[in-house]
Amino acid sequence: MPIPALLALEDGSVFHGHAVGATGETTGEVVFNTAMTGYQEILTDPSYSRQLVTLTYPHIGNTGCNAEDVESETVQAAGLIVRDVPRRASNWRSSESLPDYLKRHGIVAIAGIDTRRLTRILRDKGALAGCILAGEQVDAEAALAKARAFPGLNGMDLAKVVTTARTYAWNEGVYNLDKTTFSQPARRFKVVAYDFGVKRNILRLLAEQGCDITVVPAQTPATEVLAMKPDGVFLSNGPGDPAACDYAIAATKTFLEAKIPLFGICLGHQIMGLALGAKTLKMKFGHHGANHPVKDLDDGRVLITSQNHGFAVDPATLPANVRVTHNSLFDGSLQGFALTDRPAFCFQGHPEASPGPHDIGYLFDRFAQLMQEAR
Ligand SMILES: NC(=O)CC[C@H](N)C(=O)O
Known part of the structure; x- marks a missing residue:
């Protein structure tokens, strides 16, 4: 029975x-x-x-x-x-x-x-x-x-709950086509990745770009990260309300001031928005799926993307030095933006997929390109 x-x-x-x-x-x-x-x-x-x-x-x-x-x-x-x-x-x-x-x-x-x-x-x-x-x-x-x-997720800071307890190096390398063995691409960039609840496929795709990755706990101060002299900083996805992550918003403000190449995914995108003075809001039922159409506003392409978020950055509150790069074709909500005066950009959906289609995986190439240009 x-x-x-x-x-x-x-x-x-x-x-x-x-x-x-x-x-x-x-x-x-x-x-x-x-x-x-x-x-x-x-x-x-x-x-x-x-x-x-x-x-x-x-x-x-x-x-x-x-x-x-x-x-x-x-x-x-x-x-x-x-x-x-x-x-x-x-x-x-x-x-x-x-x-x-x-x-x-x-x-x-x-x-x-x-x-x-x-x-x-x-x-x-x-x-x-x-x-x-x-x-x-x-x-x-x-x-x-x-x-x-149940109190609801509004105001709930969960990034500091799910994050890694200590700093570590990501050494897994990249899957070979046989899906069982790994190879180690040549390391071109030193990247510090904030773990707000990071997904492994993000770290794998950064490694594929030749990033030597150090993963740090959510509450690591920006000064500690800058002392590692990274070529770029990555802000991960994660649970809960982004507006509650005051430590991450403060650190991101410092990285923006330092003009260090910056890439944010999902919670990382929302934190970048908040660091710029924009507001986030709770969506009605959010986006959770593997077939969400998103428009790349630079070239008009429609990408099918993986999504998992319940909060969103309100585009009306973004400052003037932000250029919107992606919008959702389901509800018109903001999906990505880039700064016009800093090497920083972010995406609301999940370019690493896992699960989902890989249409928007090119954002990882863009991060590598930003770090190359910043040299
Ligand atoms: N996948 C994520 O990073 C989710 C971000 C945030 N917790 C939200 O629900 O919007």
Whole structure:
């Protein structure tokens, strides 16, 4: 017999299903992701900290889990909500089923619910707090109370929670085509990468550009980083409210003043906006998927991109020395900008994909080019 589970949303909605992960309880902000593949990368992306992710694709777990497709060292999402987990996982790289993987990481997950109905609620009302209970005795009233007690992500600084405890060098090198061995490209640039919840594929793509990468904790002061004499500084993606990361905003102001080449992704993009005096806002249900069209305003190209954000920089608040480079074709929201008087630029989506298409991977070439020009 399957173990019962239920999901309650703060608006009073309750969904009954069965447990496919650990038993127990979890609360967080419920967000929907429309990617058809990449559940393991999604689960291990630190940007999903304190979020319960529902996947709109109905069959999740088909290809099992493996040791390679992780974006950080553990599962970061607070919970998983799916329609159906197939009974058999099939892939030559699979070493474990998704339910076993979730149980091993203590992640509470629910299956067997109508994820289309759930997603329509989230689209109509915006992201909502939720609670999953999984176990022999699950009480809807208790779950509703826990969902309503979740404080919400506004004002929540999670970058300093998920960041690395200590500075380290990224030495993994670059995957060869066989996907099992690595090679080490010649190192051309010294880059310091701020870990606000960094995804591994970002570090891999920086390494592919010939970057010698030192990863530093989120609260590392700018003076310490400048003393390392980097050719460029990278600001990573990460969870929570960017406006709460005052230490990162202060450090970024210093890097902008120092005119050091700067590249920001997602939370890093939002922090760069805040450092320039712009404002961020909470979106209704955000962007979470692997098929979001974005327009490159320089050449008119449309790129299909990977996205995962719930906050955004308000373009109306950007200063005059900013040039908007990318816009979302879903809702017109700001996707990227560059400074006109500094070697700095950033992107709201995920050019590193993982999961997702690689259309916008050229931004990593642009960072290398900026560092080359700044020499
Ligand atoms: N992927 C990210 O870096 C997300 C940034 C931020 N936490 C947001 O939700 O908008």
